[in-house]
Amino acid sequence: MNIGQLASKAGVNPQTIRYYEREGILPAPARRAGSNYRDYSETTLETLGFIKNAQAAGFKLSQIHQILVASARHDSNCDEVQRMIRQRRAEVAEKLRTLHAFQRTLSKMEQACQENAVDGCCPTLRLLHATGKANQ
Numbered sequence: 001m002n003i004g005q006l007a008s009k010a011g012v013n014p015q016t017i018r019y020y021e022r023e024g025i026l027p028a029p030a031r032r033a034g035s036n037y038r039d040y041s042e043t044t045l046e047t048l049g050f051i052k053n054a055q056a057a058g059f060k061l062s063q064i065h066q067i068l069v070a071s072a073r074h075d076s077n078c079d080e081v082q083r084m085i086r087q088r089r090a091e092v093a094e095k096l097r098t099l100h101a102f103q104r105t106l107s108k109m110e111q112a113c114q115e116n117a118v119d120g121c122c123p124t125l126r127l128l129h130a131t132g133k134a135n136q
Helices: 003-010 014-022 042-056 061-072 078-116 123-134
Strands: none
Touching (some): 003 042, 061 078, 078 123
16 A cells, blocks of 8 residues: 555554654555555554554653564563553653642642732732742
8 A cells, every 4th residue: 555545544644654764663665666656564554553552552652663673573571561661651650740730839829819819910920020030
């Protein structure tokens, strides 16, 4: 199948496929005899499905590439993939901690605005302006 057909079946943009090829995530396709057209196999379609599933699980492309390399080795076992899963879970946990801190700060700002608005001047704006000066 050509790149347009593959992209349509996989639900991705043709540029995404080309990018994955440049980055080595997808192998270079065979070329059709007598032309320079790329000829993709069902295996490539399956790999694109794997990539999308891994992205949905939160893996970065570099991690997906490592998993694909590990799965291509017939002597590989789950230890390497399990290590990557634990690493990704730790990264996600750290991001969640950061997001929760943002959420607490925003809640405090909102509460301060509701409780302390005086003369049409928002206390949060005063605080943010003062913080900006302190960081200069």
